[in-house]
Amino acid sequence: MPNTSQQQLSGLYSDHHGWLQRWLRARLGDREQAADIAQDTFVRLLVSQRLPSVGEGRRFLLQIARHLVVDHWRRQRIEQAYLESLAQLPVPETPSPETRLLIIESLLQIDAMLDAMPERVRSAFVMSQFEGLSYAQIAARLGVSVSAVQKYMLRAIGACYQVVYGS
Template identity: 75%
Template sequence: MDAATDGNDSLHRLYRDNHGWLQGWLRKRLGDREHAADVAQDTFLRLLVSGRLPGPLESRRYLTQIARNLVIDQWRRLRIERAYLESVAHLPEPESPSLETRALILETLTQIDAMLDRMPDNVRQAFLLSQFEGLSYAQIAERLGVTVSSVQKYMTRAILACYQLVYES
């Protein structure tokens, strides 16, 4: 038996042994049978795409972690979508973005949110204070209780993350 066949058998066995359990676990937490079924399927799809199968003793823990992350991502996206739609709801019809533009903007906002979420707290705070409040590095350093050189390092990390986001897209 080759490695691909063995991997497919392992994935099939993992699905067979855990899909029903995972769907039930999600249904209890989400309160919605269809949403639970979708997240369970997405969990196994993510597992398939990753190519990493957990060992038999860690299967359920690994599956629940993937499912939790998927649910968090969905909630985050819904929160961003609601905020964006509220912000454009007051625009007159001719100024309102097309559905395609809205989808692109929402995707970009979701990527930015994920990028910010991956940053350490001080890096994220320094970046947001600089970009949205227009504070100087000295003002940021004072606000965060760190040195100006620390703020410079934080901003370097944040700008690098922005470049990576642009070039990954």
């Protein structure tokens, strides 16, 4: 016999799945993508083991679904940018589909890492690693001391280490 939380989740699914799928389809314009994200919303709810209060089901589901939609759009943007850069390569230099997938997954990890950083830490890291600025130049742009930039970079490098080595 199912327990109370399983019954509540089943009720949420039967009461709101169709509505959520229609809401997602209106935002995404794609029936299959809407179905996938609606399903992922309930999976996320199941995995979290957090259920909404009575009467809060739609609001709770919308919050999860919105995050999943943002993740979907972010992934699409990253994949599109990567594919556009691949189109510029000569055919012999084009990576295999397996390598492409690994690169896209790495780019998504980097994007998530950068997104999780505080604004100044992210800015200092990007200026250092992608623009090649010195710490003094970064400090001047951000209006902080060089020692503050050093601290930002330590945090950013620590975040990179966690992505690469997992702790």
